[in-house]
Amino acid sequence: MPPPLTTTTTTFLLLITASLLLTITTSQDSDPDSDCTNKWIHIRQLPPQFNLDLLTNCSEYPLYDNFCPYTSNHGLGQKTHNNSHSWYRTDPFMLELIFHRRILEYPCLTSDPNLAKAIYLPYYSGIDSIKYLFGPEYNFSSQHGLDLFHYLSKTDTPSIWKRNFGHDHFLVMARPAWDFSQPISNDPPLFGTSFLELPQFFNVTALTLESRAYPWQEQAIPYPTSFHPPNLAYLESWINRVRRSRRNTLMLFVGGGGISANPNIRRSIRLECENSTSLSTHETGYGKLCEFVDCSNGICEHDPIKFMKPMLQASFCLQPPGDTPTRRSTFDGFLSGCIPVFFEEMSGKRQYNWHLPEAEYGEFSVFIPKEDVVFKGVRIVDVLMSIPRVEVRRMREKVLEMMPRVMYRKHGSSLGLRSKKDAFDIAIEETLQKIKSRVEEFAAQ
Numbered sequence: 001m002p003p004p005l006t007t008t009t010t011t012f013l014l015l016i017t018a019s020l021l022l023t024i025t026t027s028q029d030s031d032p033d034s035d036c037t038n039k040w041i042h043i044r045q046l047p048p049q050f051n052l053d054l055l056t057n058c059s060e061y062p063l064y065d066n067f068c069p070y071t072s073n074h075g076l077g078q079k080t081h082n083n084s085h086s087w088y089r090t091d092p093f094m095l096e097l098i099f100h101r102r103i104l105e106y107p108c109l110t111s112d113p114n115l116a117k118a119i120y121l122p123y124y125s126g127i128d129s130i131k132y133l134f135g136p137e138y139n140f141s142s143q144h145g146l147d148l149f150h151y152l153s154k155t156d157t158p159s160i161w162k163r164n165f166g167h168d169h170f171l172v173m174a175r176p177a178w179d180f181s182q183p184i185s186n187d188p189p190l191f192g193t194s195f196l197e198l199p200q201f202f203n204v205t206a207l208t209l210e211s212r213a214y215p216w217q218e219q220a221i222p223y224p225t226s227f228h229p230p231n232l233a234y235l236e237s238w239i240n241r242v243r244r245s246r247r248n249t250l251m252l253f254v255g256g257g258g259i260s261a262n263p264n265i266r267r268s269i270r271l272e273c274e275n276s277t278s279l280s281t282h283e284t285g286y287g288k289l290c291e292f293v294d295c296s297n298g299i300c301e302h303d304p305i306k307f308m309k310p311m312l313q314a315s316f317c318l319q320p321p322g323d324t325p326t327r328r329s330t331f332d333g334f335l336s337g338c339i340p341v342f343f344e345e346m347s348g349k350r351q352y353n354w355h356l357p358e359a360e361y362g363e364f365s366v367f368i369p370k371e372d373v374v375f376k377g378v379r380i381v382d383v384l385m386s387i388p389r390v391e392v393r394r395m396r397e398k399v400l401e402m403m404p405r406v407m408y409r410k411h412g413s414s415l416g417l418r419s420k421k422d423a424f425d426i427a428i429e430e431t432l433q434k435i436k437s438r439v440e441e442f443a444a445q
Contacts, residue, residue: 036108042116074101095174126174144193166203176210231414252314256296311336343370
Protein backbone atom coordinates (compact mmCIF):
# COMPACT_ATOMS: atom_id res chain seq x y z
CA MET A 1 0.00 0.00 0.00
CA PRO A 2 1.45 3.43 -0.94
CA PRO A 3 2.05 5.95 1.84
CA PRO A 4 -0.60 8.61 2.41
CA LEU A 5 -0.51 11.68 0.24
CA THR A 6 1.47 14.60 1.58
CA THR A 7 -0.16 18.01 1.89
CA THR A 8 1.85 19.21 -1.11
CA THR A 9 0.76 16.29 -3.27
CA THR A 10 -2.88 16.56 -2.17
CA THR A 11 -2.94 20.25 -3.07
CA PHE A 12 -1.30 19.50 -6.38
CA LEU A 13 -3.88 16.80 -7.11
CA LEU A 14 -6.85 19.02 -6.26
CA LEU A 15 -5.59 21.94 -8.30
CA ILE A 16 -4.68 19.77 -11.28
CA THR A 17 -8.13 18.15 -11.24
CA ALA A 18 -10.04 21.42 -10.83
CA SER A 19 -8.00 23.22 -13.45
CA LEU A 20 -8.34 20.34 -15.88
CA LEU A 21 -12.13 20.27 -15.59
CA LEU A 22 -12.38 24.03 -15.95
CA THR A 23 -10.01 24.26 -18.88
CA ILE A 24 -11.50 21.40 -20.87
CA THR A 25 -15.00 22.75 -20.33
CA THR A 26 -13.91 26.17 -21.54
CA SER A 27 -12.12 24.76 -24.56
CA GLN A 28 -15.05 22.58 -25.56
CA ASP A 29 -17.24 25.66 -25.72
CA SER A 30 -14.78 27.50 -27.94
CA ASP A 31 -15.46 28.07 -31.61
CA PRO A 32 -13.78 25.27 -33.62
CA ASP A 33 -13.17 27.80 -36.40
CA SER A 34 -11.34 30.21 -34.10
CA ASP A 35 -7.57 30.62 -33.74
CA CYS A 36 -7.45 27.03 -32.46
CA THR A 37 -7.67 25.60 -35.97
CA ASN A 38 -4.93 22.97 -36.28
CA LYS A 39 -3.89 23.67 -32.68
CA TRP A 40 -6.24 21.46 -30.66
CA ILE A 41 -4.57 19.27 -28.03
CA HIS A 42 -6.17 16.41 -26.13
CA ILE A 43 -4.83 15.36 -22.72
CA ARG A 44 -4.93 11.60 -22.21
CA GLN A 45 -6.51 10.79 -18.87
CA LEU A 46 -3.86 8.51 -17.37
CA PRO A 47 -4.33 6.64 -14.08
CA PRO A 48 -2.50 8.36 -11.19
CA GLN A 49 0.07 5.56 -11.14
CA PHE A 50 1.66 7.33 -14.11
CA ASN A 51 1.90 10.78 -12.53
CA LEU A 52 0.51 11.91 -9.18
CA ASP A 53 1.09 8.62 -7.36
CA LEU A 54 4.77 8.92 -8.23
CA LEU A 55 5.00 12.01 -6.02
CA THR A 56 3.92 10.16 -2.89
CA ASN A 57 7.34 8.47 -2.67
CA CYS A 58 9.29 11.69 -3.17
CA SER A 59 11.43 11.10 -0.08
CA GLU A 60 11.88 7.35 -0.36
CA TYR A 61 13.95 6.65 -3.47
CA PRO A 62 17.22 4.90 -2.51
CA LEU A 63 20.43 6.75 -3.38
CA TYR A 64 18.44 9.79 -4.50
CA ASP A 65 17.75 13.09 -2.80
CA ASN A 66 14.42 13.88 -1.21
CA PHE A 67 12.67 15.89 -3.93
CA CYS A 68 9.47 16.61 -1.96
CA PRO A 69 10.31 20.34 -1.45
CA TYR A 70 10.65 20.83 -5.20
CA THR A 71 7.16 19.56 -6.03
CA SER A 72 5.55 22.60 -4.39
CA ASN A 73 4.06 25.38 -6.52
CA HIS A 74 3.35 22.82 -9.24
CA GLY A 75 7.01 21.96 -9.71
CA LEU A 76 8.46 25.45 -9.36
CA GLY A 77 9.61 24.63 -5.83
CA GLN A 78 9.61 26.86 -2.79
CA LYS A 79 10.15 30.60 -3.10
CA THR A 80 13.72 31.74 -2.54
CA HIS A 81 12.35 34.00 0.21
CA ASN A 82 8.91 34.91 1.52
CA ASN A 83 8.59 38.18 -0.39
CA SER A 84 9.75 36.75 -3.70
CA HIS A 85 7.36 37.06 -6.63
CA SER A 86 9.45 35.52 -9.41
CA TRP A 87 12.27 33.45 -7.89
CA TYR A 88 11.95 29.83 -6.77
CA ARG A 89 14.21 26.95 -5.75
CA THR A 90 13.40 25.09 -8.94
CA ASP A 91 14.74 21.63 -9.64
CA PRO A 92 15.04 21.09 -13.42
CA PHE A 93 13.90 17.48 -13.05
CA MET A 94 10.46 18.81 -12.06
CA LEU A 95 9.80 20.01 -15.61
CA GLU A 96 7.14 17.33 -16.05
CA LEU A 97 5.07 18.91 -13.25
CA ILE A 98 5.67 22.43 -14.57
CA PHE A 99 4.63 21.41 -18.07
CA HIS A 100 1.56 19.53 -16.84
CA ARG A 101 0.33 22.56 -14.94
CA ARG A 102 1.00 24.95 -17.80
CA ILE A 103 -0.74 22.87 -20.43
CA LEU A 104 -3.94 23.11 -18.41
CA GLU A 105 -3.95 26.82 -19.34
CA TYR A 106 -3.44 26.12 -23.03
CA PRO A 107 -6.40 27.78 -24.81
CA CYS A 108 -6.98 25.03 -27.35
CA LEU A 109 -7.67 21.93 -25.25
CA THR A 110 -10.36 19.52 -26.33
CA SER A 111 -11.93 16.49 -24.70
CA ASP A 112 -12.46 14.97 -28.17
CA PRO A 113 -9.30 13.11 -29.27
CA ASN A 114 -10.65 12.94 -32.83
CA LEU A 115 -10.60 16.73 -33.03
CA ALA A 116 -7.09 16.99 -31.59
CA LYS A 117 -3.99 17.51 -33.70
CA ALA A 118 -1.78 16.30 -30.85
CA ILE A 119 -2.24 14.07 -27.80
CA TYR A 120 -0.40 14.99 -24.60
CA LEU A 121 0.62 12.21 -22.22
CA PRO A 122 0.90 13.57 -18.64
CA TYR A 123 3.32 10.80 -17.69
CA TYR A 124 6.05 11.79 -15.23
CA SER A 125 8.57 9.61 -17.01
CA GLY A 126 11.67 11.17 -15.47
CA ILE A 127 10.35 10.71 -11.94
CA ASP A 128 9.23 7.17 -12.75
CA SER A 129 12.73 6.43 -14.07
CA ILE A 130 14.30 7.07 -10.65
CA LYS A 131 13.42 3.59 -9.43
CA TYR A 132 15.31 2.15 -12.41
CA LEU A 133 18.23 4.57 -12.23
CA PHE A 134 18.81 4.42 -8.47
CA GLY A 135 16.38 1.91 -7.00
CA PRO A 136 15.65 -1.81 -6.73
CA GLU A 137 14.37 -2.05 -10.33
CA TYR A 138 17.84 -1.24 -11.67
CA ASN A 139 18.16 -4.63 -13.35
CA PHE A 140 14.81 -4.21 -15.06
CA SER A 141 15.40 -0.84 -16.73
CA SER A 142 14.34 -2.23 -20.11
CA GLN A 143 10.80 -2.42 -18.67
CA HIS A 144 10.50 1.35 -18.26
CA GLY A 145 7.40 2.48 -20.13
CA LEU A 146 5.90 -0.91 -20.97
CA ASP A 147 3.04 -0.46 -18.48
CA LEU A 148 2.20 2.83 -20.13
CA PHE A 149 2.24 1.27 -23.59
CA HIS A 150 -0.05 -1.53 -22.44
CA TYR A 151 -2.49 1.02 -21.04
CA LEU A 152 -2.48 3.18 -24.17
CA SER A 153 -2.72 0.41 -26.71
CA LYS A 154 -4.90 -2.17 -24.97
CA THR A 155 -6.64 -0.91 -21.84
CA ASP A 156 -8.02 2.59 -22.31
CA THR A 157 -9.65 3.41 -25.65
CA PRO A 158 -6.97 1.77 -27.81
CA SER A 159 -8.45 3.45 -30.88
CA ILE A 160 -6.86 6.76 -29.79
CA TRP A 161 -3.41 5.18 -30.00
CA LYS A 162 -4.05 3.06 -33.06
CA ARG A 163 -5.38 5.97 -35.11
CA ASN A 164 -1.81 7.09 -35.80
CA PHE A 165 0.13 4.46 -33.80
CA GLY A 166 1.59 7.12 -31.51
CA HIS A 167 2.71 9.61 -34.17
CA ASP A 168 0.36 12.22 -32.73
CA HIS A 169 1.35 11.62 -29.08
CA PHE A 170 3.94 13.59 -27.12
CA LEU A 171 5.29 13.69 -23.57
CA VAL A 172 7.92 15.46 -21.48
CA MET A 173 10.92 13.55 -20.13
CA ALA A 174 12.69 15.74 -17.59
CA ARG A 175 16.16 14.27 -17.93
CA PRO A 176 18.73 14.19 -20.76
CA ALA A 177 17.81 11.72 -23.49
CA TRP A 178 20.88 9.60 -22.69
CA ASP A 179 19.19 8.61 -19.42
CA PHE A 180 16.50 6.86 -21.49
CA SER A 181 18.70 5.41 -24.22
CA GLN A 182 20.23 2.24 -22.80
CA PRO A 183 20.20 -0.51 -25.44
CA ILE A 184 17.71 -3.22 -24.49
CA SER A 185 20.38 -5.88 -25.05
CA ASN A 186 22.79 -4.52 -22.42
CA ASP A 187 23.64 -7.26 -19.92
CA PRO A 188 24.41 -6.30 -17.27
CA PRO A 189 22.52 -3.04 -17.69
CA LEU A 190 24.34 0.27 -17.55
CA PHE A 191 23.03 3.56 -16.18
CA GLY A 192 19.81 4.61 -17.83
CA THR A 193 16.53 3.10 -18.92
CA SER A 194 15.54 1.87 -22.38
CA PHE A 195 12.40 3.96 -22.87
CA LEU A 196 13.61 5.64 -26.07
CA GLU A 197 14.98 2.32 -27.33
CA LEU A 198 11.62 0.56 -27.10
CA PRO A 199 10.08 0.05 -30.58
CA GLN A 200 6.69 0.68 -28.97
CA PHE A 201 7.59 4.37 -28.49
CA PHE A 202 9.56 5.07 -31.66
CA ASN A 203 6.67 7.16 -33.01
CA VAL A 204 6.11 9.31 -29.92
CA THR A 205 7.62 12.81 -29.69
CA ALA A 206 9.60 13.21 -26.45
CA LEU A 207 10.56 16.65 -25.13
CA THR A 208 13.79 16.13 -23.18
CA LEU A 209 16.23 18.40 -21.36
CA GLU A 210 18.93 17.35 -23.82
CA SER A 211 18.82 15.34 -27.01
CA ARG A 212 21.23 12.89 -28.59
CA ALA A 213 23.39 13.78 -31.58
CA TYR A 214 21.00 12.19 -34.08
CA PRO A 215 17.59 12.18 -32.43
CA TRP A 216 14.47 10.71 -33.94
CA GLN A 217 11.95 10.75 -31.14
CA GLU A 218 13.22 13.55 -28.93
CA GLN A 219 13.67 17.30 -29.08
CA ALA A 220 15.62 19.26 -26.48
CA ILE A 221 13.82 22.10 -24.69
CA PRO A 222 15.40 24.49 -22.15
CA TYR A 223 16.23 23.49 -18.60
CA PRO A 224 13.93 25.28 -16.15
CA THR A 225 15.69 28.04 -14.26
CA SER A 226 14.62 29.64 -10.96
CA PHE A 227 12.98 32.66 -12.62
CA HIS A 228 9.21 32.41 -13.18
CA PRO A 229 7.67 35.89 -13.35
CA PRO A 230 3.89 36.18 -12.85
CA ASN A 231 3.36 39.31 -14.94
CA LEU A 232 4.95 41.59 -17.51
CA ALA A 233 5.95 44.22 -14.95
CA TYR A 234 8.19 41.79 -13.04
CA LEU A 235 9.80 40.57 -16.25
CA GLU A 236 10.48 44.09 -17.52
CA SER A 237 11.78 45.17 -14.11
CA TRP A 238 14.24 42.28 -14.12
CA ILE A 239 15.37 42.98 -17.70
CA ASN A 240 16.00 46.62 -16.78
CA ARG A 241 18.06 45.54 -13.77
CA VAL A 242 20.10 43.19 -15.96
CA ARG A 243 20.65 45.91 -18.54
CA ARG A 244 21.89 48.38 -15.90
CA SER A 245 24.19 45.91 -14.18
CA ARG A 246 27.88 46.83 -14.20
CA ARG A 247 30.01 44.13 -15.78
CA ASN A 248 33.30 44.30 -13.89
CA THR A 249 34.34 40.70 -14.67
CA LEU A 250 35.37 39.62 -18.16
CA MET A 251 34.49 35.92 -17.82
CA LEU A 252 32.89 33.69 -15.24
CA PHE A 253 32.69 29.95 -14.70
CA VAL A 254 29.98 28.64 -12.38
CA GLY A 255 30.36 24.90 -11.82
CA GLY A 256 32.55 22.13 -10.54
CA GLY A 257 35.06 19.60 -11.81
CA GLY A 258 38.34 20.36 -13.47
CA ILE A 259 40.45 18.99 -10.63
CA SER A 260 41.61 15.92 -12.53
CA ALA A 261 45.18 15.81 -13.76
CA ASN A 262 43.96 14.59 -17.14
CA PRO A 263 43.64 17.26 -19.84
CA ASN A 264 40.04 18.47 -20.26
CA ILE A 265 38.25 21.74 -20.85
CA ARG A 266 37.16 22.28 -17.25
CA ARG A 267 40.72 21.78 -16.01
CA SER A 268 41.95 24.27 -18.60
CA ILE A 269 39.33 26.80 -17.49
CA ARG A 270 40.31 26.42 -13.82
CA LEU A 271 44.01 26.83 -14.56
CA GLU A 272 43.46 29.86 -16.79
CA CYS A 273 41.17 31.46 -14.23
CA GLU A 274 43.73 30.92 -11.43
CA ASN A 275 46.57 32.33 -13.54
CA SER A 276 44.56 35.32 -14.71
CA THR A 277 44.46 36.74 -11.18
CA SER A 278 48.10 37.71 -11.54
CA LEU A 279 47.56 39.54 -14.83
CA SER A 280 47.26 43.31 -15.00
CA THR A 281 43.73 44.57 -15.65
CA HIS A 282 44.70 48.25 -15.89
CA GLU A 283 44.19 48.44 -19.65
CA THR A 284 41.37 45.95 -19.96
CA GLY A 285 38.64 47.97 -18.26
CA TYR A 286 37.69 44.98 -16.11
CA GLY A 287 38.23 44.66 -12.38
CA LYS A 288 38.72 40.91 -12.83
CA LEU A 289 39.53 38.92 -15.93
CA CYS A 290 38.09 35.69 -14.57
CA GLU A 291 35.99 34.57 -11.63
CA PHE A 292 35.25 31.02 -10.56
CA VAL A 293 32.20 30.10 -8.46
CA ASP A 294 32.65 26.58 -7.14
CA CYS A 295 29.33 24.75 -7.28
CA SER A 296 30.73 21.27 -6.67
CA ASN A 297 28.44 18.67 -5.11
CA GLY A 298 25.31 20.56 -6.15
CA ILE A 299 25.65 23.31 -3.54
CA CYS A 300 24.30 25.96 -5.95
CA GLU A 301 21.57 23.86 -7.53
CA HIS A 302 18.61 25.23 -5.58
CA ASP A 303 20.07 28.54 -4.48
CA PRO A 304 20.18 31.04 -7.36
CA ILE A 305 21.54 33.74 -5.06
CA LYS A 306 24.91 31.93 -5.06
CA PHE A 307 25.43 32.38 -8.79
CA MET A 308 23.10 35.09 -10.10
CA LYS A 309 25.00 38.00 -8.54
CA PRO A 310 28.36 36.95 -10.07
CA MET A 311 26.59 36.36 -13.41
CA LEU A 312 25.12 39.86 -13.33
CA GLN A 313 28.64 41.23 -12.93
CA ALA A 314 30.24 39.21 -15.76
CA SER A 315 30.30 39.86 -19.50
CA PHE A 316 30.82 36.24 -20.55
CA CYS A 317 29.75 32.97 -18.90
CA LEU A 318 31.79 29.89 -19.77
CA GLN A 319 29.64 26.85 -20.53
CA PRO A 320 31.89 23.79 -20.89
CA PRO A 321 30.33 20.34 -21.21
CA GLY A 322 30.26 18.02 -18.22
CA ASP A 323 28.61 14.63 -17.88
CA THR A 324 26.37 15.82 -20.72
CA PRO A 325 27.02 18.49 -23.38
CA THR A 326 24.62 21.10 -21.95
CA ARG A 327 24.25 22.73 -18.54
CA ARG A 328 21.34 24.40 -16.80
CA SER A 329 23.82 27.21 -16.17
CA THR A 330 23.50 28.17 -19.85
CA PHE A 331 19.92 29.25 -19.27
CA ASP A 332 20.72 30.87 -15.93
CA GLY A 333 23.24 32.92 -17.86
CA PHE A 334 20.59 34.13 -20.30
CA LEU A 335 18.58 35.45 -17.36
CA SER A 336 21.55 37.48 -16.17
CA GLY A 337 22.51 38.89 -19.57
CA CYS A 338 25.77 36.96 -19.44
CA ILE A 339 26.90 36.04 -22.95
CA PRO A 340 27.43 32.25 -23.23
CA VAL A 341 30.75 30.85 -24.39
CA PHE A 342 30.38 27.34 -25.81
CA PHE A 343 33.18 24.84 -26.39
CA GLU A 344 31.34 22.22 -28.44
CA GLU A 345 28.36 22.52 -30.77
CA MET A 346 26.31 19.89 -28.93
CA SER A 347 26.15 22.28 -25.96
CA GLY A 348 23.59 24.39 -27.76
CA LYS A 349 23.58 24.83 -31.50
CA ARG A 350 22.73 21.21 -32.31
CA GLN A 351 20.08 20.84 -29.61
CA TYR A 352 17.89 23.87 -28.92
CA ASN A 353 17.06 25.00 -32.45
CA TRP A 354 13.40 25.55 -31.50
CA HIS A 355 14.26 28.11 -28.84
CA LEU A 356 17.69 29.32 -29.96
CA PRO A 357 17.75 29.38 -33.77
CA GLU A 358 20.97 27.94 -35.11
CA ALA A 359 21.46 30.77 -37.62
CA GLU A 360 21.51 33.34 -34.78
CA TYR A 361 24.11 31.76 -32.49
CA GLY A 362 26.82 34.14 -33.63
CA GLU A 363 24.65 37.06 -32.52
CA PHE A 364 24.37 36.01 -28.85
CA SER A 365 27.20 33.56 -28.12
CA VAL A 366 30.90 32.83 -28.62
CA PHE A 367 32.25 29.47 -29.79
CA ILE A 368 35.78 28.30 -28.97
CA PRO A 369 36.56 24.65 -29.84
CA LYS A 370 37.59 22.86 -26.65
CA GLU A 371 40.44 21.11 -28.51
CA ASP A 372 41.99 24.51 -29.25
CA VAL A 373 41.97 25.39 -25.56
CA VAL A 374 43.07 22.03 -24.16
CA PHE A 375 45.67 21.00 -26.73
CA LYS A 376 46.61 24.04 -28.85
CA GLY A 377 47.26 26.66 -26.19
CA VAL A 378 44.45 29.03 -27.15
CA ARG A 379 43.65 31.31 -24.20
CA ILE A 380 39.98 32.05 -23.61
CA VAL A 381 40.86 35.47 -22.18
CA ASP A 382 42.62 36.46 -25.40
CA VAL A 383 39.66 35.43 -27.57
CA LEU A 384 37.15 37.33 -25.45
CA MET A 385 39.32 40.43 -25.07
CA SER A 386 39.63 40.61 -28.87
CA ILE A 387 35.88 41.19 -29.22
CA PRO A 388 35.18 44.95 -29.51
CA ARG A 389 33.19 46.47 -26.66
CA VAL A 390 30.48 47.67 -29.03
CA GLU A 391 30.05 44.08 -30.23
CA VAL A 392 29.84 42.84 -26.64
CA ARG A 393 27.04 45.31 -25.93
CA ARG A 394 25.20 44.25 -29.06
CA MET A 395 25.50 40.57 -28.11
CA ARG A 396 24.19 41.29 -24.62
CA GLU A 397 21.14 43.04 -26.06
CA LYS A 398 20.49 39.96 -28.17
CA VAL A 399 20.75 37.77 -25.04
CA LEU A 400 18.14 39.99 -23.35
CA GLU A 401 15.93 39.74 -26.42
CA MET A 402 16.16 35.92 -26.25
CA MET A 403 15.51 35.75 -22.49
CA PRO A 404 11.71 35.18 -22.63
CA ARG A 405 12.23 32.30 -25.08
CA VAL A 406 14.22 30.24 -22.56
CA MET A 407 12.30 30.96 -19.34
CA TYR A 408 9.13 29.28 -18.06
CA ARG A 409 6.76 31.93 -16.76
CA LYS A 410 4.65 31.17 -13.71
CA HIS A 411 1.34 29.41 -14.21
CA GLY A 412 -1.64 31.73 -13.88
CA SER A 413 0.41 34.64 -15.20
CA SER A 414 -1.07 37.89 -16.48
CA LEU A 415 -2.46 38.36 -19.97
CA GLY A 416 0.26 40.90 -20.68
CA LEU A 417 3.02 38.39 -19.98
CA ARG A 418 1.24 35.74 -22.03
CA SER A 419 1.71 37.98 -25.06
CA LYS A 420 5.41 37.07 -24.96
CA LYS A 421 6.17 33.51 -25.98
CA ASP A 422 8.11 31.62 -23.34
CA ALA A 423 9.85 28.24 -23.47
CA PHE A 424 6.56 26.38 -22.98
CA ASP A 425 4.73 28.30 -25.73
CA ILE A 426 7.50 27.68 -28.24
CA ALA A 427 7.71 23.99 -27.30
CA ILE A 428 3.97 23.53 -27.88
CA GLU A 429 4.00 25.46 -31.15
CA GLU A 430 6.92 23.48 -32.54
CA THR A 431 5.61 20.15 -31.25
CA LEU A 432 2.37 20.69 -33.17
CA GLN A 433 4.39 21.34 -36.32
CA LYS A 434 6.59 18.29 -35.77
CA ILE A 435 3.58 16.05 -35.16
CA LYS A 436 1.79 17.45 -38.21
CA SER A 437 4.74 16.47 -40.41
CA ARG A 438 5.03 13.01 -38.87
CA VAL A 439 1.32 12.26 -39.17
CA GLU A 440 1.28 13.40 -42.80
CA GLU A 441 4.30 11.25 -43.55
CA PHE A 442 2.69 8.28 -41.79
CA ALA A 443 -0.59 8.77 -43.71
CA ALA A 444 1.27 8.85 -47.02
CA GLN A 445 2.92 5.48 -46.45
